[in-house]
Amino acid sequence: VKTQVCIIGAGPSGLLLSQLLANVGIDTVVLDRKDRAYIEGRIRAGVLEQGTVTALEEAGVADRLHREGLPHEGFEISFDGDRHRIDIKALTDKTVTVYGQTEVTKDLFDKRFAEGQQFFFNVENVTPIDLKSATPRVAFTHDGEHVVIACDYISGCDGFHGVSRQAIPADVLKTFERVYPFGWLGAMVDKPPVSHELIYANHERGFALASMRSETRSRYYVQCDVNDDIGAWSDDRFWEELALRLGPDAASNLTTGPSFEKSIAPLRSFVAEPMRYGNLFLAGDAAHIVPPTGAKGLNLAMADIRILSRALIEHYKDRNDHFIETYSQTVLTRVWKVERFSWQLSTLMHQFPQNSPFEKRMQRAEFDFLSSSESASRAIAENYVGLPLD
Ligand code: FAD
Ligand code: DHB
Numbered sequence: 001v002k003t004q005v006c007i008i009g010a011g012p013s014g015l016l017l018s019q020l021l022a023n024v025g026i027d028t029v030v031l032d033r034k035d036r037a038y039i040e041g042r043i044r045a046g047v048l049e050q051g052t053v054t055a056l057e058e059a060g061v062a063d064r065l066h067r068e069g070l071p072h073e074g075f076e077i078s079f080d081g082d083r084h085r086i087d088i089k090a091l092t093d094k095t096v097t098v099y100g101q102t103e104v105t106k107d108l109f110d111k112r113f114a115e116g117q118q119f120f121f122n123v124e125n126v127t128p129i130d131l132k133s134a135t136p137r138v139a140f141t142h143d144g145e146h147v148v149i150a151c152d153y154i155s156g157c158d159g160f161h162g163v164s165r166q167a168i169p170a171d172v173l174k175t176f177e178r179v180y181p182f183g184w185l186g187a188m189v190d191k192p193p194v195s196h197e198l199i200y201a202n203h204e205r206g207f208a209l210a211s212m213r214s215e216t217r218s219r220y221y222v223q224c225d226v227n228d229d230i231g232a233w234s235d236d237r238f239w240e241e242l243a244l245r246l247g248p249d250a251a252s253n254l255t256t257g258p259s260f261e262k263s264i265a266p267l268r269s270f271v272a273e274p275m276r277y278g279n280l281f282l283a284g285d286a287a288h289i290v291p292p293t294g295a296k297g298l299n300l301a302m303a304d305i306r307i308l309s310r311a312l313i314e315h316y317k318d319r320n321d322h323f324i325e326t327y328s329q330t331v332l333t334r335v336w337k338v339e340r341f342s343w344q345l346s347t348l349m350h351q352f353p354q355n356s357p358f359e360k361r362m363q364r365a366e367f368d369f370l371s372s373s374e375s376a377s378r379a380i381a382e383n384y385v386g387l388p389l390d
Helices: 012-022 036-041 050-059 061-066 087-090 101-114 235-246 297-318 321-347 357-372 372-384
Strands: 005-008 026-029 071-073 075-079 082-086 096-098 119-120 126-127 137-140 144-152 153-156 174-189 199-204 208-213 218-224 259-273 278-280
Touching: 005 012, 012 026, 012 050, 012 101, 012 297, 026 137, 036 050, 036 101, 050 096, 050 101, 061 101, 075 357, 082 357, 082 372, 087 372, 137 372, 174 208, 174 235, 199 235, 199 321, 208 235, 218 297, 235 259, 259 321, 297 321, 321 357, 357 372
Parallel strands: 005 026, 005 153, 026 119, 075 199, 153 278
Antiparallel strands: 071 096, 075 082, 126 137, 137 144, 174 218, 174 259, 199 208, 208 218
16 A cells, blocks of 8 residues: 555544645545544543634534534633633633534544545554655554555654654653643533533632533533542532532532543643654654643644644645754644643642642632733633644
8 A cells, every 4th residue: 555644543633634635635544543433432622722723624624613613702710619710802812612522523534534535444553664764654454464554754643552652762752741640530411511611620629620512511520539430430429529619609500410421531741752753743642641721632733733734735745845844843842832831720720639738829829810910811811722833
């Protein structure tokens, strides 16, 4: 099998790259170790930056997003029940859009399938080969057969647990990591959201987040022990804990019901450098992870792809490799700024077991400062709506 760009991973990163390249006639093959239904069913992110929406428009997959997505002009931060609204529209003249990652993935798959994209699903033993040569390849097993794809470039869009990052020699790859001492328990429920905007809450019992997917579907999270048994979290216990952490004011509007998805996710900050090695590019979770506070993971992945697609398009259309040469540096500068924001908001909004009374007072003081300072609020808003590409 031959192609121009072999894309490892059919998550949002790999699918968006395939679509943006297809739109200008660049051929790709996409492989994934799971299948379409599995990938579409993974419940993850829910908030899209304006730049992500623009990327999906450019890709030609934003019709349903414009019909069904919910534009949000602000969100709230709550501390022990005291609430401060960040008016992102007034502070930045931008908005964000509530639209689930499941829907983004569905829309991208629909268009790739309609256009006859070549996929290999349920692949095993994926191995990127000869990354420094002019003839890189990707070998894997599919339906019991050994397959080799010859290509010009390989795009590693295979998430945190993928193989692409590992294909970079250990003496070249540098990694940076922080693991947080707690997890997020998320629950989805078909009931109207507690508030028409998101609420990020820090309470002495821990963090809570009230989010949504639509006017009739809510997504809630509470900070928990990452090793908690999900079975120990009955719906009743979840609702009770959420209500306490949101505070009586917000909780008085809470409509509870049976949750139809519940899972615990760890929180991690992680960056791998460089993001290019020879003819291999890393993008999205394959290269970096942010803790979910601030909703940056999916948006950061989509921003990488916008920068990578521009580099590849310049190469094929104008024989200009400037953006290929600068890809890793350009992307990483932005990645570190987003890492900083996600780390800072996570640090402000959670109960850390090791925090002393002094550090708790510092969190409260930061909240009080935010509540009284437009410039501090604007700094949060500017990051929340998404930093410029470069
Ligand atoms: P992924 O979505 O991980 O896609 C990678 C793809 O590669 C997968 O389909 C995988 O099957 C495939 N793959 C892996 N290994 C191989 C291999 N060896 N060979 C072939 N294919 C392979 N972000 C937010 O903004 N808000 C959230 O609330 C949020 N919640 C999250 C909850 C969880 C549990 C997780 C894991 C992530 C969450 N994120 C959230 C982050 C966000 O979902 C990711 O940043 C986003 O999915 C990144 O997209 P991606 O395409 O780079 O990687
Ligand atoms: C959601 C997740 C986040 O991490 C966040 O900051 C906002 C919303 C969500 O799943 O809806």
